[in-house]
Amino acid sequence: MTAPIAHFNGKLLPIDQISISPLDRGFIFGDGVYEVIPVYNGVPLRAREHFERLQRSMDEIQLANPHTVDEWMKLTGELLRHHPGDQAVYIQVTRGAPQKRDHVIPKGLTPTVFMMSNPMATPSREAVENGVACVTSRDFRWEKCHVKSTSLLGNVLARQISVAAGATETILFRDGFLTEASSSNVFIVKNGVVLAPPRDNLILMGITYDLVQSLAREGSVRLEVRQVTEAEVRSADEIWLSSSTKEVLGVTTLDGKPVGGGKPGPVFRRMHALYQEYKAKLAKRPVAA
Numbered sequence: 176m177t178a179p180i181a182h183f184n185g186k187l188l189p190i191d192q193i194s195i196s197p198l199d200r201g202f203i204f205g206d207g208v209y210e211v212i213p214v215y216n217g218v219p220l221r222a223r224e225h226f227e228r229l230q231r232s233m234d235e236i237q238l239a240n241p242h243t244v245d246e247w248m249k250l251t252g253e254l255l256r257h258h259p260g261d262q263a264v265y266i267q268v269t270r271g272a273p274q275k276r277d278h279v280i281p282k283g284l285t286p287t288v289f290m291m292s293n294p295m296a297t298p299s300r301e302a303v304e305n306g307v308a309c310v311t312s313r314d315f316r317w318e319k320c321h322v323k324s325t326s327l328l329g330n331v332l333a334r335q336i337s338v339a340a341g342a343t344e345t346i347l348f349r350d351g352f353l354t355e356a357s358s359s360n361v362f363i364v365k366n367g368v369v370l371a372p373p374r375d376n377l378i379l380m381g382i383t384y385d386l387v388q389s390l391a392r393e394g395s396v397r398l399e400v401r402q403v404t405e406a407e408v409r410s411a412d413e414i415w416l417s418s419s420t421k422e423v424l425g426v427t428t429l430d431g432k433p434v435g436g437g438k439p440g441p442v443f444r445r446m447h448a449l450y451q452e453y454k455a456k457l458a459k460r461p462v463a464a
């Protein structure tokens with residue numbers, strides 16, 4: 176079987192023919208940014224928003240973007256010709272490979288661009304209907320969580336806490352407030368109102384987090400963006416995760432205790448239906464170039 180096709184610095188190649196310098200600052204320092212874009216039957220969901228976020232991440236780390244949003248969209252379309260169906264497109268840009276290791280950001284380095292696509296498994300019907308287990312931890316990551324950086328050791332270690340507990344995600348608290356989870360945003364519901372933590376430097380501004388907020392507005396679901404305390408999370412009627420690959424997913428146990436009635440709640444079911452309707456409309460749109 177031939178290896179899947181990936182994009183590397185302007186070329187489409189079988190992934191096993193791509194090699195990257197050990198001096199690449201992505202390898203040495205985790206000095207890079209990335210995106211993950213969900214694709215439903217060939218149609219990327221909110222690709223433009225993902226590339227706009229990539230631009231913001233690159234601005235934050237002072238890395239010049241080698242492509243415009245339109246160029247990124249075109250490159251994504253070209254890669255997707257080799258990857259039909261439901262996919263998760265991964266895009267990574269690192270600062271490139273200098274001659275030697277030095278913390279100082281070198282001038283004039285050519286960034287390394289890598290894109291791959293993998294079949295996307297959205298949550299199973301079972302997970303949607305029964306919800307998933309989560310555990311909690313102190314948020315021990317850095318203070319630039321709004322940058323979608325490839326330096327993910329904090330997130331990896333946070334995720335591993337839930338792996339050890341047989342849970343799906345680790346929900347994080349910083350100074351007594353909810354931030355997000357290791358690779359998802361978190362919403363809670365109290366007395367019929369959805370609460371979302373603010374868009375600041377302590378969370379990644381998820382494209383799905385943003386979409387959930389627009390769907391709530393359009394679908395007359397009450398939603399407030401404000402700081403959420405740990406106590407509010409622990410006494411929530413509902414807790415949800417959101418991400419490009421998890422869509423919206425109900426959390427039914429937290430640290431082994433049932434959330435609300437122990438089943439995904441009515442507000443979750445409404446949001447999940449709105450999300451699925453949004454996806455269905457997307458499928459009717461022409462495939463992006």
Ligand code: PDD
Pocket residue numbers: 211330355356357358359360378379380381382383384417418419420
């Ligand atoms: N993770 N917060 C963190 C820390 C994340 O890593 C992610 C996404 C999100 C949700 O963002 P979005 O809705 O744009 O997917 C929030 C991706 C899927 C990943 O790293 O694989």
